[in-house]
Amino acid sequence: xxxxxxxxxxxxxxxxxxxxxxxxxxxxxxxxxxxxxxxxxxxxxxxxxxxxxxxxxxxxxxxxxxxxxxxxxxxxxxxxxxxxxxxxxxxxxxxxxxxxxxxxxxxxxxxxxxxxxxxxxxxxxxxxxxxxxxxxxxxxxxxxxxxxxxxxxxxxxxxxxxxxxxxxxxxxxxxxxxxxxxxxxxxxxxxxxxxxxxxxxxxxxxxxxxxxxxxxxxxxxxxxxxxxxxxxxxxxxxxxxxxxxxxxxxxxxxxxxxxxxxxxxxxxxxxxxxxxxxxxxxxxxxxxxxxxxxxxxxxxxxxxxxxxxxxxxxxxxxxxxxxxxxxxxxxxxxxxxxxxxxxxxxxxxxxxxxxxxxxxxxxxxxxxxxxxxxxxxxxxxxxxxxxxxxxxxxxxxxxxxxxxxxxxxxxxxxxxxxxxxxxxxxxxxxxxxxxxxxxxxxxxxxxxxxxxxxxxxxxxxxxxxxxxxxxxxxxxxxxxxxxxxxxxxxxxxxxxxxxxxxxxxxxxxxxxxxxxxxxxxxxxxxxxxxxxxxxxxxxxxxxxxxxxxxxxxxxxxxxxxxxxxxxxxxxxxxxxxxxxxxxxxxxxxxxxxxxxxxxxxxxxxxxxxxxxxxxxxxxxxxxxxxxxxxxxxxxxxxxxxxxxxxxxxxxxxxxxxxxxxxxxxxxxxxxxxxxxxxxxxxxxxxxxxxxxxxxxxxxxxxxxxxxxxxxxxxxxxxxxxxxxxxxxxxxxxxxxxxxxxxxxxxxxxxxxxxxxxxxxxxxxxxxxxxxxxxxxxxxxxxxxxxxxxxxxxxxxxxxxxxxxxxxxxxxxxxxxxxxxxxxxxxxxxx
RNA sequence: GCCCGAGUGAUGGAAUUGGUAGACAUACCGGACUUAAAAUCCGGAGGCCGUAAGGCUGUGCGGGUUCAAGUCCCGCCUUGGGCACCA
Numbered sequence: 001x002x003x004x005x006x007x008x009x010x011x012x013x014x015x016x017x018x019x020x021x022x023x024x025x026x027x028x029x030x031x032x033x034x035x036x037x038x039x040x041x042x043x044x045x046x047x048x049x050x051x052x053x054x055x056x057x058x059x060x061x062x063x064x065x066x067x068x069x070x071x072x073x074x075x076x077x078x079x080x081x082x083x084x085x086x087x088x089x090x091x092x093x094x095x096x097x098x099x100x101x102x103x104x105x106x107x108x109x110x111x112x113x114x115x116x117x118x119x120x121x122x123x124x125x126x127x128x129x130x131x132x133x134x135x136x137x138x139x140x141x142x143x144x145x146x147x148x149x150x151x152x153x154x155x156x157x158x159x160x161x162x163x164x165x166x167x168x169x170x171x172x173x174x175x176x177x178x179x180x181x182x183x184x185x186x187x188x189x190x191x192x193x194x195x196x197x198x199x200x201x202x203x204x205x206x207x208x209x210x211x212x213x214x215x216x217x218x219x220x221x222x223x224x225x226x227x228x229x230x231x232x233x234x235x236x237x238x239x240x241x242x243x244x245x246x247x248x249x250x251x252x253x254x255x256x257x258x259x260x261x262x263x264x265x266x267x268x269x270x271x272x273x274x275x276x277x278x279x280x281x282x283x284x285x286x287x288x289x290x291x292x293x294x295x296x297x298x299x300x301x302x303x304x305x306x307x308x309x310x311x312x313x314x315x316x317x318x319x320x321x322x323x324x325x326x327x328x329x330x331x332x333x334x335x336x337x338x339x340x341x342x343x344x345x346x347x348x349x350x351x352x353x354x355x356x357x358x359x360x361x362x363x364x365x366x367x368x369x370x371x372x373x374x375x376x377x378x379x380x381x382x383x384x385x386x387x388x389x390x391x392x393x394x395x396x397x398x399x400x401x402x403x404x405x406x407x408x409x410x411x412x413x414x415x416x417x418x419x420x421x422x423x424x425x426x427x428x429x430x431x432x433x434x435x436x437x438x439x440x441x442x443x444x445x446x447x448x449x450x451x452x453x454x455x456x457x458x459x460x461x462x463x464x465x466x467x468x469x470x471x472x473x474x475x476x477x478x479x480x481x482x483x484x485x486x487x488x489x490x491x492x493x494x495x496x497x498x499x500x501x502x503x504x505x506x507x508x509x510x511x512x513x514x515x516x517x518x519x520x521x522x523x524x525x526x527x528x529x530x531x532x533x534x535x536x537x538x539x540x541x542x543x544x545x546x547x548x549x550x551x552x553x554x555x556x557x558x559x560x561x562x563x564x565x566x567x568x569x570x571x572x573x574x575x576x577x578x579x580x581x582x583x584x585x586x587x588x589x590x591x592x593x594x595x596x597x598x599x600x601x602x603x604x605x606x607x608x609x610x611x612x613x614x615x616x617x618x619x620x621x622x623x624x625x626x627x628x629x630x631x632x633x634x635x636x637x638x639x640x641x642x643x644x645x646x647x648x649x650x651x652x653x654x655x656x657x658x659x660x661x662x663x664x665x666x667x668x669x670x671x672x673x674x675x676x677x678x679x680x681x682x683x684x685x686x687x688x689x690x691x692x693x694x695x696x697x698x699x700x701x702x703x704x705x706x707x708x709x710x711x712x713x714x715x716x717x718x719x720x721x722x723x724x725x726x727x728x729x730x731x732x733x734x735x736x737x738x739x740x741x742x743x744x745x746x747x748x749x750x751x752x753x754x755x756x757x758x759x760x761x762x763x764x765x766x767x768x769x770x771x772x773x774x775x776x777x778x779x780x781x782x783x784x785x786x787x788x789x790x791x792x793x794x795x796x797x798x799x800x801x802x803x804x805x806x807x808x809x810x811x812x813x814x815x816x817x818x819x820x821x822x823x824x825x826x827x828x829x830x
Numbered sequence: 831g832c833c834c835g836a837g838u839g840a841u842g843g844a845a846u847u848g849g850u851a852g853a854c855a856u857a858c859c860g861g862a863c864u865u866a867a868a869a870u871c872c873g874g875a876g877g878c879c880g881u882a883a884g885g886c887u888g889u890g891c892g893g894g895u896u897c898a899a900g901u902c903c904c905g906c907c908u909u910g911g912g913c914a915c916c917a
Contacts, residue, residue: 327915337917694854778898
């Protein structure tokens with residue numbers, strides 16, 4: 001009996017499929033459990049990262065199923081997007097053809113791995129039956145005022161030929177191709193994610209139990225709430241005033257100059273007719289032409305130029321020179337900063353460089369009196385207010401409140417909150433995406449498509465352009481249309497939606513994926529949502545996970561569902577590395593899952609991915625590691641092969657204490673039950689598959705050690721049969737084909753896939769002997785083997801009688817004897 | 831600068847949340863089987879000293895709390911990640 005993974009894996013995949021073993025229904029008397037992995041982008045082939053991600057999810061799905069849950073475990077394809085479009089152009093084919101071919105290929109690979117998906121629920125986002133609902137949402141967003149068009153400078157990737165959302169710009173570079181992102185003025189569609197900023201932030205508190213801390217921290221950071229005040233500074237000699245956002249209104253008495261961004265809307269008006277108008281204009285242009293990445297670099301030298309104009313400090317009446325400065329961001333706050341050099345490091349450097357006045361207005365209690373002349377850096381710390389008129393002597397936190405009150409009383413400003421989060425630009429200038437369902441009509445303006453006309457189909461009979469630009473603006477058959485309102489001639493929007501829109505609601509579509517009358521039914525959503533366990537890479541910590549959270553809140557407000565959060569629990573799995581580096585084709589350090597499956601079988605590949613490290617951590621792919629996994633699988637196979645025919649086909653944990661009369665049988669039975677407990681706890685509580693597997697390995701190792709002796713005893717054979725059966729059950733979520741095959745060969749009629757998780761018994765866990773550790777002054781000196789019932793006094797007596805303990809107590813006086821029941825005795829002496 | 835993590839054998843990693851540090855595996859060494867090798871089965875192993883029994887030492891560094899610290903507290907060092915001239 002030889003282990004042949006290729007043969008048995010194909011066999012069981014077929015049987016499971018025929019029997020619909022992993023199908024699930026939208027109603028059940030079992031409790032529901034929704035287990036979801038981030039769906040793949042159909043790039044062509046599955047890589048090891050996918051295998052790891054889906055192996056983790058599959059263990060969870062199987063385990064929950066075995067524990068009696070109705071488990072939804074679906075899969076689909078994030079099928080629109082630029083890489084497919086580029087690849088198709090490169091290979092002289094159509095993106096649709098390319099994408100569907102990739103899906104076919106990758107689906108076959110996933111099936112070859114034996115994952116327990118309900119394939120009836122498979123979706124592809126490029127299918128009109130999917131994106132039509134997204135177009136419906138677009139119209140609803142528009143109706144609710146959550147979607148608007150705006151002309152503004154946008155992040156533009158020259159290589160991808162499209163705009164990018166803020167979340168898609170990483171340190172000034174395109175997240176996808178690393179090109180330097182440029183600014184380009186365009187009219188674009190924006191989703192008002194900022195309307196939900198407060199809720200997106202607050203609800204992170206509800207995720208604290210289920211999400212990794214760092215993902216929550218990253219989202220908090222990204223949303224970036226700042227509480228402060230807006231203060232208006234009147235411009236001297238003109239009706240205009242400059243609003244400023246500050247979190248430090250308590251320092252307003254120290255504001256000695258004003259700095260504004262080069263793109264500030266008032267700049268032209270301010271400098272018109274002044275003597276250095278041209279110089280300031282040139283300076284501002286220079287800043288605007290510097291790329292964003294350079295401007296945000298740490299090393300940027302602070303530069304500025306005086307505009308020649310002044311504004312007035314509303315609290316001191318002081319004339320504050322207005323400067324244009326290269327460090328002021330036009331898009332944050334109001335694009336202007338009040339300069340308080342004593343208490344802000346940037347302002348300090350700027351004031352020193354240009355000889356602007358520095359005035360201390362906060363004196364920390366812990367510091368000697370501050371003197372601007374001798375300061376060499378700003379002091380942002382808390383303290384007592386000074387040089388601040390009637391506010392002198394107040395704690396500055398109290399001062400923030402009092403100054404804000406004063407601003408509001410006198411109409412000089414108000415309390416405000418500023419967010420780092422920007423609205424989400426969802427327009428893309430590329431072809432392979434969902435069409436935006438609006439038309440532009442000369443008579444009616446911007447008009448949404450009628451619901452009954454959806455979907456607005458993406459035309460497939462176009463020829464993509466070599467330069468990557470969308471063919472849609474050159475396709476009259478697509479853009480020429482009738483206005484849905486007046487019936488007159490109109491032009492259809494030719495931009496498509498950001499593909500992150502598709503991934504913001506796919507988890508909801510899985511609940512009712514074949515519904516052709518609605519995106520989903522409220523009943524199915526109410527039953528399945530939220531996702532109980534979501535599993536994927538941490539690279540989506542902000543992008544996808546933030547958008548999806550926003551979408552669910554918006555859909556909730558449209559009345560579709562009750563949940564406010566899509567994912568109750570999140571597991572971010574680590575990467576599969578090679579030689580400590582990320583696998584990549586260009587570096588040539590990749591491992592092809594298909595090749596590994598061909599060599600070792602799917603069960604071995606799955607086992608290795610789960611055993612190499614805890615799921616959150618990165619791990620290195622190693623040849624010896626996969627060999628080790630293969631060796632263990634074979635070891636289980638050989639154990640079973642030897643026992644089949646000699647031991648009865650037992651159910652797991654079915655041997656009795658009478659069966660286990662031999663000491664080694666008792667030991668094996670104890671281990672069997674202890675392993676059920678340990679493996680169950682490791683998988684359920686902490687997703688520590690590596691230690692769960694280690695525990696099963698221990699059980700297998702023990703079975704090897706005791707089998708020869710137990711085979712000669714009838715009760716021993718039963719004990720072995722039970723232990724083997726248990727081993728297969730525990731291993732089933734990890735290496736399902738192996739376990740089904742061996743269970744069948746043992747003579748069992750039912751399928752592993754229909755079996756519950758084994759249940760251990762406390763009585764089998766009880767030990768008759770216990771090991772007591774003996775310490776003298778906290779150092780290990782000896783151990784004792786005592787029967788479990790030994791009482792405390794007897795244990796102490798035994799401990800003090802131990803030869804090695806007595807040796808170490810020689811010449812010392814015993815001060816205290818500490819006893820930890822069932823564990824140790826520590827004799828304290830000096 | 832701010833916010834999260836992480837530092838344990840040659841290696842990946844364990845340690846019931848304060849109670850025998852190094853489970854399990856990889857690599858290594860030894861034994862059995864074999865004409866031989868591979869595979870397999872069994873065994874060894876943190877470091878130093880010792881034939882052994884045993885002793886000393888050991889979880890990034892320095893202090894502390896405790897009968898007892900990888901685990902808790904204080905101060906550092908190194909390192910990974912996120913955000914950032916955000917006013």
